[in-house]
Structures are given as structure tokens and as C-alpha cells.
Amino acid sequence: MTIVLTAAVSQKPRWLEGNPCHQPKIHIISTFVSAVGGSEWRAIALYEELRHYCEVQLWSTAIPAPELLKQYPIRRIRQHWGRFPKTGTLIFMGIFSFPKRWVQLTLPSRIIVVYNTYTPEFFAPTLRRLSLRGLRTVEVVYASEMIKQSVNYPGIVEPSLIDINHFVPAPRSAQWEAGDRFKIGRLSRDEPEKHHPQDPELYGQLVEHGCEIQVMGGTCLAHACGDSPHIHLLPCSHEQSLAFLQNLDCFFYRTSEQLLEAFGRVVLEAMACGLPVVCHARGGYTEVIEPGRNGFLFETNQEALEILLRLKRDRQLRQQIGQAARATVEAIYHPERRQQIINFYLGLSGQTSN
Incomplete structure (x- = not known):
């Protein structure tokens, strides 16, 4: 789409001609x-x-x-x-x-x-x-x-400014134990268009492979996800977002086709927390994700499933990707x-x- 506007000549504001503190x-x-x-x-x-x-x-x-x-x-x-x-x-x-x-x-x-x-x-x-x-x-x-x-x-x-001194990686000493279920989570507004209609199916497959799913802003999926004890649909809460992200092993993100993420602020918050991110290859956040280095992008449920299960199996890989994700965000900000x-x-x- 081309927009035609007759742009006026930008004049230097008078307040800039003197002391820049007088703004x-x-x-x-x-x-x-x-x-x-x-x-x-x-x-x-x-x-x-x-x-x-x-x-x-x-x-x-x-x-x-x-x-x-x-x-x-x-x-x-x-x-x-x-x-x-x-x-x-x-x-x-x-x-x-x-x-x-x-x-x-x-x-x-x-x-x-x-x-x-x-x-x-x-x-x-x-x-x-x-x-x-x-x-x-x-x-x-x-x-x-x-x-x-x-x-x-x-x-x-x-980029949307993010406080990377607030969103930081959590100590992992108590996580990634052999008997624990691999925690995959996502965070967004609690609205249907923020979720892809194929997400519940993917969550079910991941549960069958020993994963725990946590969706903050996911109560709108209650009917679609059923009553699995390993799929947790939580109300959204900005105050709890840091603790939520730090409790995850991996971050997953995809929206419906009706919503295009211009930036995807929450994806960069997850990266700042040192999480490996697995995101749909559609949205502004794809410009900062280098697949296989600081995160992963996918097109289909099968691709997402394979990536997530690979991360579940390979602790060294998710640490490597998470560290690169944090370094990427530090460079951006x-x-x-x-x-x-x-x-x-x-x-x-x-x-x-x-």
C-alpha cells in the first residue's frame, strides 16, 4: 500500500536552540x-x-x-x-x-x-x-x-524497550532433573486470537511425550484443551510474568492467522530470561531469531513437536540456545x-x- 502525503518541512523546535534541558x-x-x-x-x-x-x-x-x-x-x-x-x-x-x-x-x-x-x-x-x-x-x-x-x-x-535487568535468567540448579516433566509455556493476553487453533492438539501430543504445558493467558482454551492434569491454563498477570518465565524450560509462541504480531514483546522477554524460544515463523520477532542459534522457528505442528522434543532430550542444546538468546537481547538493548x-x-x- 502506498500512502501519499504532502509532507511539510520539519522545522527545528525552538526549545532545541538553547539549553537542551528546557524540553x-x-x-x-x-x-x-x-x-x-x-x-x-x-x-x-x-x-x-x-x-x-x-x-x-x-x-x-x-x-x-x-x-x-x-x-x-x-x-x-x-x-x-x-x-x-x-x-x-x-x-x-x-x-x-x-x-x-x-x-x-x-x-x-x-x-x-x-x-x-x-x-x-x-x-x-x-x-x-x-x-x-x-x-x-x-x-x-x-x-x-x-x-x-x-x-x-x-x-x-x-525495538520495544524491555528492562533486561528485570527479565533475567533464573538459577537452574533445581531444574532439569531426570524425573521432572519438561515445562513448556507461553504468555499472552487471554483472548482466542492470541492462540492458534492447532495449539491444543500440539499440547496434547507434548503431554503424551512427558511434557508439562503452562499457558498464562490461556483460560480461553479451557474447552479445547480438556481436563489434562499436565496442561495448566492460567489467567494473565503482568506482575507474575517474570516468575512464570523463570519457571519454564522452554518458551513456545504462535498466534492465530487473524492476528499478526508486529513485534512480539513477550518473545524477547523470554529470550532475556535465557529461555530457548520456539516460535511460529510469522511475526516481527522473526527478525531477531536465528534458527538453531538463539531460538527456533517453525511452520507446522509437526515441526514444532520435533523441535520441542529435541530440546527436551538435549539439555546442552537448550542451555546453548538460551545463552545465545540472552546475548542477543543484551546486544539489542x-x-x-x-x-x-x-x-x-x-x-x-x-x-x-x-
Whole structure:
């Protein structure tokens, strides 16, 4: 899809001409409807980084999840009350619907759209409205090269920021004993489209081969998975995600054909925990997985089964893959690269997405 916009010439913001500490307020806008959503946590992670440099406000375009509202300063946008960001840098985290009229009433110094959800039907209309049909510049950041190519519009690719000092490998001294069942798990929102319809069949086959299946965000699969004592379907919980990942031997991930993962934040969190990841070969995360070195990609149930059983049998292989996965994530989130991302949003990098 080709999008034609008449781009205005980007002017250097006045606040950059003097002391770089005198920065305009940054507003991060998203839905914040899910306490375990990738877009929500991408927005929060960016907030946590930027708040050390300037004033940052989180804005919700919908009713925010109570769990997030308790922990973070999220304000609900109310156009009729005049409650919305009016100046400064506007960062739209994800495109979920056509933007409301309030965006036309703003006078921002910068507008940045982070396109990290595959919603092509909203992409072009959103950019047209935010740019006032070409009268002001809109910068675009993509979650992956895959999602960038899907819309054929200029922009830069950035990973979703993850705290790799939080997501760390667990001590393995008490695991991988000969009598233990091999623990395979996945983590996502508890919604049917987050799961592939063939997953329950695969889980059943793995149980027959002595595996234990743990699915956080899997209660929606209760009917399909039956009552096997070795398939555990748990509600999703961001607070428990680290402990959940550290208790696994291997991470598995696949979604339905109706959902395309633009990035797959949870896959990189699992890699940061030193887990070998076995993922469907469809999604933004495939750009960081080198099959056989730091993870595995598969196309069919049979391929997934063979890879998972190979990892079950070969402790040395899963340690090797897990260590390479951790090293990959450390390289992606190297302090210098992390600072480059922060500087981009602060307007200090000299890099623009257009």
C-alpha cells in the first residue's frame, strides 16, 4: 500500500536552540485497556525512560485498565471537557482506530506515531488527520521491518524497550532433573486470537511425550484443551510474568492467522530470561531469531513437536540456545542503543523518521 502525503518541512523546535534541558512536555497516547498488552507496556517502558529527562504524561483514549491506573499517571482524554494534550511532543503508541477531532485542535512541536500493531486500515487515515492533510510533519516509528514494509511509508524501526535487568535468567540448579516433566509455556493476553487453533492438539501430543504445558493467558482454551492434569491454563498477570518465565524450560509462541504480531514483546522477554524460544515463523520477532542459534522457528505442528522434543532430550542444546538468546537481547538493548532511542524522542539525536 502506498500512502501519499504532502509532507511539510520539519522545522527545528525552538526549545532545541538553547539549553537542551528546557524540553517541552512529552505526551504518550495509547488505549491502556489491557494490563498485559504489548502496546501498553511499550508505552509504559518509554515513559519510565523519558521521565528522567523531562515531564511526561500518559493519556488514554479509552477506559484504562484499573491495574495500570493504580500504578501510573494515566489521564483519560475528554475532548468535550478540553482535557487532551495541546502542545509539546505527541507520541501515539499504536493505531487502533481513526483519531478523534481533538488531534486537529493541538499545536504540537512534534508528532510521532509508533506503528506497533498491524492495523493497515487505520494507518493512512490516521496520518492524514494528524498531519492536517500535509500541513504538519508526522514521524513514524515501526516495531519491525516487517510492519514497515507492509505500509510502504518512510520511518525508522525501533525495538520495544524491555528492562533486561528485570527479565533475567533464573538459577537452574533445581531444574532439569531426570524425573521432572519438561515445562513448556507461553504468555499472552487471554483472548482466542492470541492462540492458534492447532495449539491444543500440539499440547496434547507434548503431554503424551512427558511434557508439562503452562499457558498464562490461556483460560480461553479451557474447552479445547480438556481436563489434562499436565496442561495448566492460567489467567494473565503482568506482575507474575517474570516468575512464570523463570519457571519454564522452554518458551513456545504462535498466534492465530487473524492476528499478526508486529513485534512480539513477550518473545524477547523470554529470550532475556535465557529461555530457548520456539516460535511460529510469522511475526516481527522473526527478525531477531536465528534458527538453531538463539531460538527456533517453525511452520507446522509437526515441526514444532520435533523441535520441542529435541530440546527436551538435549539439555546442552537448550542451555546453548538460551545463552545465545540472552546475548542477543543484551546486544539489542545495549546502553548506547537504548540511549539513542531515548534521544530520538527527546529530539537530541539528529535522527528523524522521515
